[in-house]
Amino acid sequence: MGYTVNFTAVWGSFDKLMAGLALGLGLAIAAVLMGSVIGLAVGFASVSPIRWVRTTASLYVTVFRNLPILVIVLVAYFALPDLGISLDKYTSFILSLGIYAGAYLAEVFRAGLLSIPKGVVEAGRAIGLTRLQTNFYVIAPIMLRNALPALGSTMISLFKDTSIAAVIAIPELTFQARKINTETFRVVESWSVAAGLYVATCFLLAAGLRRLERQFPKF
Amino acid sequence: MEPSSFLNELWMARSALGAGLICTIGVSAAAISGGTLLGLLLGVSLAEGPMPLRFVCRAYVDLLRGTPVLVLVLAAFYVPSTFGLNLDALSAGILALTLFCGAHVGEIVRGALQSIPPGQTEAGRSIGLTYPQILAYVLLPQAFRAILPTWINTGAELVKASSLLSIIGVGDVLLKVQEIIGRNFLSLDFYMLAGACYLAINFAIEQFGKAAERRLAPQ
Numbered sequence: 001m002g003y004t005v006n007f008t009a010v011w012g013s014f015d016k017l018m019a020g021l022a023l024g025l026g027l028a029i030a031a032v033l034m035g036s037v038i039g040l041a042v043g044f045a046s047v048s049p050i051r052w053v054r055t056t057a058s059l060y061v062t063v064f065r066n067l068p069i070l071v072i073v074l075v076a077y078f079a080l081p082d083l084g085i086s087l088d089k090y091t092s093f094i095l096s097l098g099i100y101a102g103a104y105l106a107e108v109f110r111a112g113l114l115s116i117p118k119g120v121v122e123a124g125r126a127i128g129l130t131r132l133q134t135n136f137y138v139i140a141p142i143m144l145r146n147a148l149p150a151l152g153s154t155m156i157s158l159f160k161d162t163s164i165a166a167v168i169a170i171p172e173l174t175f176q177a178r179k180i181n182t183e184t185f186r187v188v189e190s191w192s193v194a195a196g197l198y199v200a201t202c203f204l205l206a207a208g209l210r211r212l213e214r215q216f217p218k219f
Numbered sequence: 220m221e222p223s224s225f226l227n228e229l230w231m232a233r234s235a236l237g238a239g240l241i242c243t244i245g246v247s248a249a250a251i252s253g254g255t256l257l258g259l260l261l262g263v264s265l266a267e268g269p270m271p272l273r274f275v276c277r278a279y280v281d282l283l284r285g286t287p288v289l290v291l292v293l294a295a296f297y298v299p300s301t302f303g304l305n306l307d308a309l310s311a312g313i314l315a316l317t318l319f320c321g322a323h324v325g326e327i328v329r330g331a332l333q334s335i336p337p338g339q340t341e342a343g344r345s346i347g348l349t350y351p352q353i354l355a356y357v358l359l360p361q362a363f364r365a366i367l368p369t370w371i372n373t374g375a376e377l378v379k380a381s382s383l384l385s386i387i388g389v390g391d392v393l394l395k396v397q398e399i400i401g402r403n404f405l406s407l408d409f410y411m412l413a414g415a416c417y418l419a420i421n422f423a424i425e426q427f428g429k430a431a432e433r434r435l436a437p438q
Contacts, residue, residue: 003301003302063418066375066379066417066418066421066422067379067414067417067418068378068379068380068381068382068383068393068417069379070382070383070385070386070393071382071393071410071413071414071417072414074393074397074410075407075410075411075414078400078406078410079406079407079410079411080407082406082407083407160285160286160287160288161287162287163287163288163289163290164287164289164383166289167289167386174287174289174290174293177290177293178293181293181297187297187298187300187301188298188301191290191293191294191297191298194290195282195286195290195291195294198285198286198287198290199281199282199285199286202284202285203281203285
């Protein structure tokens with residue numbers, strides 16, 4: 001007992017916490033970009049008329065949605081070198097989070113694709129667009145708009161998952177908070193400030209995404 | 220890395236792996252049960268409670284949903300001891316997962332309760348039911364069906380999140396696998412095995428969810 005709250009040590013390293021936060025955001029953005037590419041491909045594959053393409057897509061989604069992100073990160077960083085693939089920690093983390101994100105985003109995009117009324121696609125074909133053109137000019141814009149809310153919440157949850165980068169010593173927010181904790185024993189202060197920064201960032205991200213949703217009218 | 224050595228190592232490690240699996244399943248089951256109880260209380264308070272209670276619950280839910288699980292786990296591990304409450308890693312981990320699960324389930328329950336038309340409550344009141352009776356016989360049974368798919372999903376997410384407890388030294392399946400890898404360096408094989416364990420647990424949860432949904436489907 002007798003714990004006195006003293007934020008001096010935490011404020012002294014506040015710049016490091018903020019740098020960690022920025023790094024986490026960067027990792028999340030990189031992973032979302034990579035995940036979107038995978039997610040779009042897998043999402044389109046999951047509504048493909050060809051059976052084996054659909055099966056492969058659903059296998060990808062099932063496997064990577066049900067694996068803990070920590071296991072994926074550890075495999076990419078510690079086990080892939082056994083196969084001769086040595087990646088530095090940033091690349092391997094972005095790769096892991098991107099593959100993980102791809103599975104979630106594939107479901108998001110699939111739901112977006114299924115929400116498109118048939119008539120719109122038929123109209124595209126009727127005015128002479130090819131299949132590819134219909135996908136690109138008709139389906140993709142509507143799907144992206146419909147998927148925007150789910151895309152946003154996936155983005156926020158991926159940002160929270162960047163905390164796991166601390167496990168492979170990437171100096172993001174959780175890593176820095178743990179460092180302050182073990183170096184100064186300001187336990188309550190370091191964890192409350194770290195948690196506060198995460199909550200505030202998620203709140204701001206959510207507010208920004210709501211604004212973005214209002215900018216584009218729903219189809 | 221020939222297969223015989225993997226099987227050999229697997230056989231040698233069978234009891235450690237079994238203990239790890241039991242730990243993962245036990246921790247997840249404890250956190251899901253505790254979190255569901257907490258979430259029911261939170262959800263009912265959020266949807267029906269008086270203003271101050273609603274405000275407190277909203278703050279709790281938003282704070283916990285905005286913080287990464289890893290931060291919660293580390294905070295639950297380090298913070299209580301500064302207040303003279305010495306939790307071992309296992310209790311700290313279960314505490315963190317329960318609080319986290321409670322916040323998520325609370326939000327799900329709130330959503331389900333608010334989607335029930337107000338006429339239901341009014342009908343209950345007009346036939347002379349007291350408020351707890353309305354909750355138990357009218358609202359919660361209807362909410363339950365809406366909650367089920369998301370609740371199952373939260374359960375699977377929680378099993379995945381339980382892998383984070385290996386970081387604070389809880390002997391779950393991931394920590395056991397890491398110890399085994401430390402001895403025999405078969406990192407790829409044993410990480411894949413850990414992944415397969417999580418896939419199997421989540422597959423079982425999913426099947427349970429499907430069976431429950433079929434049973435509860437309106438005739």
